[in-house]
Amino acid sequence: MRLQDLRTPAALVDPRVVGRNTERLSRRIAGHGARLRPHVKTHKTVEAGRLQVLGNFGGITVSTLAEARAFAAAGFRDITWAVPIPPAKAAEAAALARELEALHLLVDSDEAAAALETQATAGSRLSVFLKLDCGYHRAGVDPESPDSVRLARRLADAPHLDFRGVLAHAGHSYACRDPEEVRAVARQEREVSVDFADRLRDAGVRVPEVSIGSTPTVTWAESLEGVTEVRPGNYAFFDALQAAIGSCRLEDAAFSVLASVIGCYPARGRLVLDAGALALSKDPGPTHVDPECGFGAIRTLRDEAVPLRLVSLSQEHGAVDGPGDVVARFPVGTRLRVIPNHSCLASALHERYLVVEAERVVGEWRPVRGW
Amino acid sequence: MRLQDLRTPAALVDPRVVGRNTERLSRRIAGHGARLRPHVKTHKTVEAGRLQVLGNFGGITVSTLAEARAFAAAGFRDITWAVPIPPAKAAEAAALARELEALHLLVDSDEAAAALETQATAGSRLSVFLKLDCGYHRAGVDPESPDSVRLARRLADAPHLDFRGVLAHAGHSYACRDPEEVRAVARQEREVSVDFADRLRDAGVRVPEVSIGSTPTVTWAESLEGVTEVRPGNYAFFDALQAAIGSCRLEDAAFSVLASVIGCYPARGRLVLDAGALALSKDPGPTHVDPECGFGAIRTLRDEAVPLRLVSLSQEHGAVDGPGDVVARFPVGTRLRVIPNHSCLASALHERYLVVEAERVVGEWRPVRGW
Numbered sequence: 001m002r003l004q005d006l007r008t009p010a011a012l013v014d015p016r017v018v019g020r021n022t023e024r025l026s027r028r029i030a031g032h033g034a035r036l037r038p039h040v041k042t043h044k045t046v047e048a049g050r051l052q053v054l055g056n057f058g059g060i061t062v063s064t065l066a067e068a069r070a071f072a073a074a075g076f077r078d079i080t081w082a083v084p085i086p087p088a089k090a091a092e093a094a095a096l097a098r099e100l101e102a103l104h105l106l107v108d109s110d111e112a113a114a115a116l117e118t119q120a121t122a123g124s125r126l127s128v129f130l131k132l133d134c135g136y137h138r139a140g141v142d143p144e145s146p147d148s149v150r151l152a153r154r155l156a157d158a159p160h161l162d163f164r165g166v167l168a169h170a171g172h173s174y175a176c177r178d179p180e181e182v183r184a185v186a187r188q189e190r191e192v193s194v195d196f197a198d199r200l201r202d203a204g205v206r207v208p209e210v211s212i213g214s215t216p217t218v219t220w221a222e223s224l225e226g227v228t229e230v231r232p233g234n235y236a237f238f239d240a241l242q243a244a245i246g247s248c249r250l251e252d253a254a255f256s257v258l259a260s261v262i263g264c265y266p267a268r269g270r271l272v273l274d275a276g277a278l279a280l281s282k283d284p285g286p287t288h289v290d291p292e293c294g295f296g297a298i299r300t301l302r303d304e305a306v307p308l309r310l311v312s313l314s315q316e317h318g319a320v321d322g323p324g325d326v327v328a329r330f331p332v333g334t335r336l337r338v339i340p341n342h343s344c345l346a347s348a349l350h351e352r353y354l355v356v357e358a359e360r361v362v363g364e365w366r367p368v369r370g371w
Numbered sequence: 372m373r374l375q376d377l378r379t380p381a382a383l384v385d386p387r388v389v390g391r392n393t394e395r396l397s398r399r400i401a402g403h404g405a406r407l408r409p410h411v412k413t414h415k416t417v418e419a420g421r422l423q424v425l426g427n428f429g430g431i432t433v434s435t436l437a438e439a440r441a442f443a444a445a446g447f448r449d450i451t452w453a454v455p456i457p458p459a460k461a462a463e464a465a466a467l468a469r470e471l472e473a474l475h476l477l478v479d480s481d482e483a484a485a486a487l488e489t490q491a492t493a494g495s496r497l498s499v500f501l502k503l504d505c506g507y508h509r510a511g512v513d514p515e516s517p518d519s520v521r522l523a524r525r526l527a528d529a530p531h532l533d534f535r536g537v538l539a540h541a542g543h544s545y546a547c548r549d550p551e552e553v554r555a556v557a558r559q560e561r562e563v564s565v566d567f568a569d570r571l572r573d574a575g576v577r578v579p580e581v582s583i584g585s586t587p588t589v590t591w592a593e594s595l596e597g598v599t600e601v602r603p604g605n606y607a608f609f610d611a612l613q614a615a616i617g618s619c620r621l622e623d624a625a626f627s628v629l630a631s632v633i634g635c636y637p638a639r640g641r642l643v644l645d646a647g648a649l650a651l652s653k654d655p656g657p658t659h660v661d662p663e664c665g666f667g668a669i670r671t672l673r674d675e676a677v678p679l680r681l682v683s684l685s686q687e688h689g690a691v692d693g694p695g696d697v698v699a700r701f702p703v704g705t706r707l708r709v710i711p712n713h714s715c716l717a718s719a720l721h722e723r724y725l726v727v728e729a730e731r732v733v734g735e736w737r738p739v740r741g742w
Contacts, residue, residue, distance in 0.1 A: 008457065009742060041686060063687045083687050086379065086631040086645055087704045108634060111703035138683075138690050139634040139643045171685060260457040263479060263510040272510045274457055274742075278719050282653045312509075314542060315412060315715050316434045316454050319509050332482035333458045344686050348649050349719070351741055370722055371380060371645075 001361040003301050004335055008260040009279035011350035012337065013365060015047070016357065017254035018236050022051045025218070025235045030055075032224040037061050037080060037211070039233025042344045043255070044367035045353070046074040048236050059102075061231040065092060070368040072100055080104040080211070082167065082231060084131050084139050087115035094119035097126055104164055106131045108141045113154055120160035127162045128155050129211065134168035134192040135185070143196040149203055156205045165209030166200070168193045169231070173216035177289050179246045186217035194226035219247045239343035240297045244286035250297055250305070253339040255347055257296075258354075259318065261334040266324035271308065273318035275338055278349055282313055285341030296338040296346075301359060303337070306330075310338060372732040374672050375706055379631040380650035382721035383708065384736060386418070387728065388625035389607050393422045396589070396606045401426075403595040408432050408451060408582070410604025413715045414626070415738035416724070417445040419607050430473075432602040436463060441739040443471055451475040451582070453538065453602060455502050455510050458486035465490035468497055475535055477502045479512045484525055491531035498533045499526050500582065505539035505563040506556070514567040520574050527576045536580030537571070539564045540602070544587035548660050550617045557588035565597035590618045610714035611668045615657035621668055621676070624710040626718055628667075629725075630689065632705040637695035642679065644689035646709055649720055653684055656712030667709040667717075672730060674708070677701075681709060 003012070022038070029036040038052035041063035049060055049071060059078035062068045068079050077100055084106045085093060094116075097103035107113050108131040120126040130152050133140030141148035156163040170189035176182045189212050197207045213230030215238075224230065237255040238248040257279050263272030285293045294310040298320065308322035308330075318338070320327075330336065340346035347353065347367065355363040374383070393409070400407040409423035412434035420431055420442060430449035433439045439450050448471050455477045456464060465487075468474035478484050479502040491497040501523050504511030512519035527534040541560035547553045560583050568578045584601030586609075595601065608626040609619040628650050634643030656664045665681040669691065679693035679701075689709070691698075701707065711717035718724065718738065726734040 005459075007460070007742065083645065084633045084643070084703075086633050088376075088631060089378070109703040112633075115704075137639065137641070138685065138688055142636075142638065145638070260459060262455040262457050262483075265513075267513065267516070268508065270508070272455070274454070277652070277654070277716050279742075281648070282655070282716065283648070284653070284655070314509065315719075317509055332455075332480040333486075345648050345653065348686075371378065371650075 003258060003356065003359050006258055006354065006361065008258050008335065009275040010258040011347060011353045012256050012258055012356045013353040014254050014356055015051070017252060018048050018051050021235050021238060021252055021254060022054065025232065026055050029218060029230055032221070034224045034227050035229040037229045037231050038236070039082065039231050040067060040071065042233045042237050043347055045365040046071065047365045049076065052236055061233065064371045065089060065096070066370045067368050068096055068103060072096060077101040080231070082106060082169070084108050085112050085116070087111050090115035090119045094124065094126060098124050102127050104129055106167060107155060108139060110151065113151065113158070116161060117158050120158070122160055125160050125162055127164055129164050129167040129209070130155060132166045132168040132193060132196055134170055134189045134212065136169065136171040138171055140168060143192050149200060152200050152205050153203070163206070165207045165211065166193055166197050167211040169212070170214050170217045173214045174241065174245070175288060176216060176245050179220045182216045182220040182245065183222060186221040189217050190221065190224060190227055197226070215242060216245060216247050234344060237343035237347065240293070240339050240341045241286045244289040244293065250339060251303065255343045255353070256299070256337040256339050257346060259336055259338055261330050261332050261336065264327060264331050266328040269321055269324050269327055271320040271327050271330055273320060273336065274316065275318045276316040277313040278315055280313060280318065280338060280340045281342060281345035281349060283340070283342035283345050296340045299337045299339060301335055301337060306336065374629060374727065374730050377629055377725065377732065379629050379706065380646040381629040382718060382724045383627050383629055383727045384724040385625050385727055386422070388623060389419050389422050392606050392609060392623055392625060393425065396603065397426050400589060400601055403592065405595040405598050406600040408600045408602050409607070410453065410602050411438060411442065413604045413608050414718055416736040417442065418736045420447065423607055432604065435742045436460060436467070437741045438739050439467055439474065443467060448472040451602070453477060453540070455479050456483050456487070458482050461486035461490045465495065465497060469495050473498050475500055477538060478526060479510060481522065484522065484529070487532060488529050491529070493531055496531050496533050498535055500535050500538040500580070501526060503537045503539040503564060503567055505541055505560045505583065507540060507542040509542055511539060514563050520571060523571050523576050524574070534577070536578045536582065537564055537568050538582040540583070541585050541588045544585045545612065545616070546659060547587060547616050550591045553587045553591040553616065554593060557592040560588050561592065561595060561598055568597070586613060587616060587618050605715060608714035608718065611664070611710050611712045612657045615660040615664065621710060622674065626714045626724070627670070627708040627710050628717060630707055630709055632701050632703050632707065635698060635702050637699040640692055640695050640698055642691035642698050642701055644691060644707065645687065646689045647687040648684040649686055651684060651689065651709060651711045652713060652716035652720060654711070654713035654716050664712070667711045670708045670710060672706055672708060677707065
């Protein structure tokens with residue numbers, strides 16, 4: 001099946017680009033002497049996960065228990081669920097942990113600590129990280145608060161918990177405008193985490209692991225000293241935002257959405273695509289770099305840039321603006337590809353990704369869905 | 372199963388509220404003397420679709436061929452696919468049309484007209500509407516252009532097409548700030564459509580139908596004179612945007628997302644929910660009414676308002692800001708409900724909706740997915 005003949009909208013993945021991206025990042029991290037525990041949340045497919053762990057130690061990071069279960073079923077044995085655990089899911093997580101070499105869980109509250117203490121037993125210990133706020137201010141304990149040291153000690157002292165260390169994520173790196181700004185966030189992510197781990201060690205708490213990382217920060221980090229593992233994920237697919245902030249080029253985007261032109265109005269400088277918010281997601285993208293970025297980058301089937309802007313998305317329509325003469329080059333029925341602003345959110349809207357090599361579909365990958 | 376015991380995030384639907392919303396709008400439209408052909412794209416479930424057609428003529432509107440097929444399989448016989456048809460789907464649509472009383476298709480280009488002309492035969496006629504731009508400027512022909520009259524005549528003269536009339540959608544009503552502004556858009560939607568239909572009639576083209584409508588405009592329209600049918604959809608569920616622009620109250624929202632508090636940080640005035648962009652969608656909501664609206668309205672399980680703002684969404688985290696003393700009232704483990712900004716996009720992220728009556732789950736609805 002050729003791209004030209006596919007039903008649209010359709011999610012496309014190029015496994016050679018995934019392979020190139022994962023190999024490049026694996027090499028970079030190995031050069032820093034840290035372990036790479038790739039995040040699989042961007043694609044949620046076993047196939048891309050296998051490319052990510054190639055040449056690494058095999059551990060992965062997930063964002064949901066559903067991912068943890070699916071990857072466990074596919075043979076992944078060492079999994080970190082990198083979201084603070086809701087106490088109500090402690091029993092479910094403990095049951096899954098018993099089937100694996102390790103299921104590492106995140107805690108940043110006494111409520112969650114108590115829930116894990118209740119589930120853990122001598123015969124069924126639970127591995128736990130303290131989630132640390134390294135400046136993103138989303139989740140995680142405050143590194144400056146004495147209460148954070150107290151909570152770490154509680155985890156370390158709990159009879160049937162294995163306290164692994166501290167875990168942070170500099171999600172604010174997505175708000176950077178260029179590699180220089182990313183490097184500053186990467187320094188902060190590393191320093192806050194390593195300093196806090198050292199403070200715990202000074203307080204007598206054993207801290208085997210310091211786990212950090214986002215795609216931008218691990219791409220540009222100048223040092224990972226004191227860091228034992230990193231957990232980027234987006235780099236497997238990349239997207240228009242990562243290209244805009246300098247993590248990659250648009251040509252490195254492994255995921256795109258194939259769309260058909262369903263409206264062509266040169267007189268008002270407008271195309272309409274059959275890919276709307278339900279095919280692309282409404283992530284606003286890198287507006288901090290380019291306020292006019294629109295909802296994704298438009299490319300031809302041969303991956304050429306198209307000088308048009310995807311200005312708005314409604315449920316099943318993507319509205320594209322540009323000069324009338326450019327619009328007229330893409331009559332109703334034309335196929336175009338859109339590199340979404342945020343591949344993690346766009347890919348999650350599709351039940352399957354068509355695997356494309358040289359403009360032909362050679363297979364499909366089925367992502368995990370739900371929680 | 373009580374709400375308190377559910378896994379989160381979970382999509383919740385209250386069928387009594389759906390019934391109240393659909394009954395109220397059906398009465399309103401009947402009072403105007405127009406037919407209601409409800410749109411099912413917001414919920415994509417047969418169950419809510421049946422409530423929408425109750426007391427009406429039975430026809431529905433869909434946004435995808437997948438919806439058309441699923442609703443056809445459930446016994447719906449008169450369906451309008453209200454998106455300009457991509458030429459490549461003409462054969463598929465024609466095959467489905469043969470199984471139904473009517474599958475009405477939309478055209479606003481010669482390419483799409485040609486594709487339908489090719490599929491239609493004496494024994495298998497196709498019903499077609501001309502999609503008209505009534506001021507939204509997304510899709511549709513320009514009512515002022517002579518070329519639009521020419522295209523209508525082409526459709527009317529095609530030997531095996533049934534030209535049904537003109538169809539418009541005032542999607543720009545979502546950008547209104549209050550009912551007064553909506554009434555102005557409703558006037559425009561009706562007048563542009565009726566005037567253009569009259570112009571076609573003056574040109575000798577038979578125009579049986581004038582089909583218009585969005586939830587805001589049909590809610591506030593002062594007249595539907597000359598309009599034969601209306602196609603609102605969001606009103607079945609409503610959402611935070613519709614409440615903000617005056618289409619409903621927050622209490623009329625039939626769809627919400629149940630979430631658990633997974634982080635509680637009174638010192639920095641922050642809660643974190645386990646409902647992020649993959650549970651709620653990143654629709655920015657009614658920022659034109661309230662720039663501080665955030666990503667949805669937070670309610671307790673008993674539907675009380677909570678004075679906190681859902682300020683940002685990442686993939687699996689919802690970050691909530693508020694005064695430390697309010698934040699402290701919702702410790703880790705607390706369940707809250709979020710009424711999303713845009714129920715059409717949030718509901719599409721869920722494989723099932725739990726049907727809730729009096730804080731108990733009594734069933735589930737499975738929406739149609741894909742295209």
